[in-house]
Amino acid sequence: MDEQLKALLKGINALKSGQEETKERIENMQRSQEETMKRMENIQRSKEETKNELKEGMQKGLEDMPKGQERMQKCQEDLKNALEKKIDNVEEKINSVEEKIALKVEEKIAVVEEKIEKKVEQVEEIIREQVDERTEEVAGNFSQRFEDLEKKLLACEKMNENKFVPTSAVPVPASPKPMDGLRGVKACQLAESLREEAAEILQTLPDTERLNLNSLYNALDLRFSQKYSKYYARLQMKTRLQKTGESLQEYASEVERLANLAFSDHPATVREAISLQYFVDGLKDGENQRLVTADEPCESRLLKEMEKLKEDMQTIKAGISNQEKRNFKCWGCGGMGHLRRNSPRARKEENTVSSSNQEN
Numbered sequence: 001m002d003e004q005l006k007a008l009l010k011g012i013n014a015l016k017s018g019q020e021e022t023k024e025r026i027e028n029m030q031r032s033q034e035e036t037m038k039r040m041e042n043i044q045r046s047k048e049e050t051k052n053e054l055k056e057g058m059q060k061g062l063e064d065m066p067k068g069q070e071r072m073q074k075c076q077e078d079l080k081n082a083l084e085k086k087i088d089n090v091e092e093k094i095n096s097v098e099e100k101i102a103l104k105v106e107e108k109i110a111v112v113e114e115k116i117e118k119k120v121e122q123v124e125e126i127i128r129e130q131v132d133e134r135t136e137e138v139a140g141n142f143s144q145r146f147e148d149l150e151k152k153l154l155a156c157e158k159m160n161e162n163k164f165v166p167t168s169a170v171p172v173p174a175s176p177k178p179m180d181g182l183r184g185v186k187a188c189q190l191a192e193s194l195r196e197e198a199a200e201i202l203q204t205l206p207d208t209e210r211l212n213l214n215s216l217y218n219a220l221d222l223r224f225s226q227k228y229s230k231y232y233a234r235l236q237m238k239t240r241l242q243k244t245g246e247s248l249q250e251y252a253s254e255v256e257r258l259a260n261l262a263f264s265d266h267p268a269t270v271r272e273a274i275s276l277q278y279f280v281d282g283l284k285d286g287e288n289q290r291l292v293t294a295d296e297p298c299e300s301r302l303l304k305e306m307e308k309l310k311e312d313m314q315t316i317k318a319g320i321s322n323q324e325k326r327n328f329k330c331w332g333c334g335g336m337g338h339l340r341r342n343s344p345r346a347r348k349e350e351n352t353v354s355s356s357n358q359e360n
Contacts, residue, residue: 186235187213193231194220233262237274241282248283255279 188211191202201219202210209215217232237258242251259275266274333345 186239187211187216190216190232190235193235230262230264233258237262237278240278251282252279255282 190213191210194202198220201216205215205219220232237255240255240258242248255275255278259271259278263271263274333343335343
């Protein structure tokens with residue numbers, strides 16, 4: 001019994017000691033839980049404090065942001081104004097240099113123009129003297145040649161009159177009526193110059209149409225075609241004048257055609273001399289006569305030189321004008337032909353800045 005009691009007491013003591021250990025463990029666990037709870041509370045508290053600090057910092061940052069933007073914009077504007085002032089100073093210096101260069105170039109152009117004008121005056125004087133000399137020489141030679149030619153033509157006409165005699169007398173009025181005018185004179189001269197078969201044509205025409213130039217010419221053309229057209233061509237050359245509005249080229253072609261038709265049996269040099277004389281005499285304007293008679297090849301070199309000097313002067317002026325337009329360089333976009341204040345890029349930036357300021 002004693003042993004059983006001892007064993008029971010030991011078991012009870014062991015159980016008590018186990019209970020105490022378990023109790024200590026439970027207490028330790030409770031203490032650790034309390035500490036853990038405190039730590040969690042501290043962590044939660046620190047989170048809330050951090051969150052509050054972040055909120056306060058964000059609010060403060062948001063409140064300070066407009067002020068920072070204003071300071072930044074102010075710094076940008078100050079920098080922009082400083083750059084614009086420097087650029088304006090540089091542009092003013094460039095403009096002053098360009099003005100000086102332009103003045104120097106204009107002075108040189110004035111000197112060149114003065115030299116060219118003097119040269120042109122000298123050339124004109126030389127041309128005028130040579131033209132006068134050449135005109136007198138040509139006029140004398142041409143007058144002599146034309147007199148010789150008229151003598152030869154008169155001799156030929158006398159020989160033709162001796163050879164051809166009309167077969168019958170044809171009544172031709174001595175002079176046209178006053179109302180007929182120049183065409184009546186032409187018809188009378190043509191009728192008097194007809195011979196043999198051509199003179200017989202007058203008998204086929206009524207008295208009222210014998211001095212009608214169109215009727216007389218049509219009758220001759222119908223009967224003989226081109227056989228007697230040179231007589232009519234000579235008559236046309238004597239009375240052919242330059243018409244109003246007719247150019248010199250057209251008039252010269254017509255005179256040349258009549259000369260080739262009227263003097264087809266003469267040498268080319270004779271036809272050329274005759275056509276030239278009739279051409280000059282028939283010009284409508286006296287100034288044209290002077291210019292035509294003075295238009296000789298000997299002055300062509302001087303005229304070309306004078307024209308070349310005028311062209312050179314115009315080329316120099318045009319080159320300077322184009323160079324002044326091309327020399328302007330923009331310091332904003334780097335383009336040519338305009339300054340920075342007129343640059344499309346600068347205007348675009350100004351519009352962007354003004355719109356952003358209005359939004360803020």
